[in-house]
Amino acid sequence: MARDEARLEAAQAALQSLVAAKLRFLVPMSIIFMVGYIGLTVIAGFAKGLLGVKIVGSLNLGFALIGLNYVLSWALALVYERIANKIFDPLASRAAASGRRSAA
Numbered sequence: 554m555a556r557d558e559a560r561l562e563a564a565q566a567a568l569q570s571l572v573a574a575k576l577r578f579l580v581p582m583s584i585i586f587m588v589g590y591i592g593l594t595v596i597a598g599f600a601k602g603l604l605g606v607k608i609v610g611s612l613n614l615g616f617a618l619i620g621l622n623y624v625l626s627w628a629l630a631l632v633y634e635r636i637a638n639k640i641f642d643p644l645a646s647r648a649a650a651s652g653r654r655s656a657a
Contacts, residue, residue, distance in 0.1 A: 564651035571644040578636050582629050589625050593618050 597604060597615065604615030 560651070564648065567644070567648035567651040571641065571648050574640055574644055578633070578640075582633065586625065586629055589622055593622055 596618070604613065604618070606614045608614055608617055
């Protein structure tokens with residue numbers, strides 16, 4: 554009985570460490586994305602003249618910021634993929650193994 558409780562506590566601890574690790578990375582990444590996305594929307598709504606400033610040829614600041622928003626999204630996705638492979642996947646495997654041992 555005590556062994557089952559110890560295994561269950563180990564499984565819960567492994568799961569809590571996975572959730573904590575995900576929150577440690579995902580909250581800042583989500584904030585970065587939302588600031589970029591909502592910031593561009595706010596600028597588009599309140600500073601239309603600023604977005605119309607020509608940078609090079611017919612490329613204006615608005616199109617450049619939209620392009621940077623796409624680059625930001627892809628960069629965050631690639632960073633997440635690397636972090637998931639390096640940190641989250643081993644933690645998830647450990648949590649799943651702990652859960653299987655406690656269920657057996």
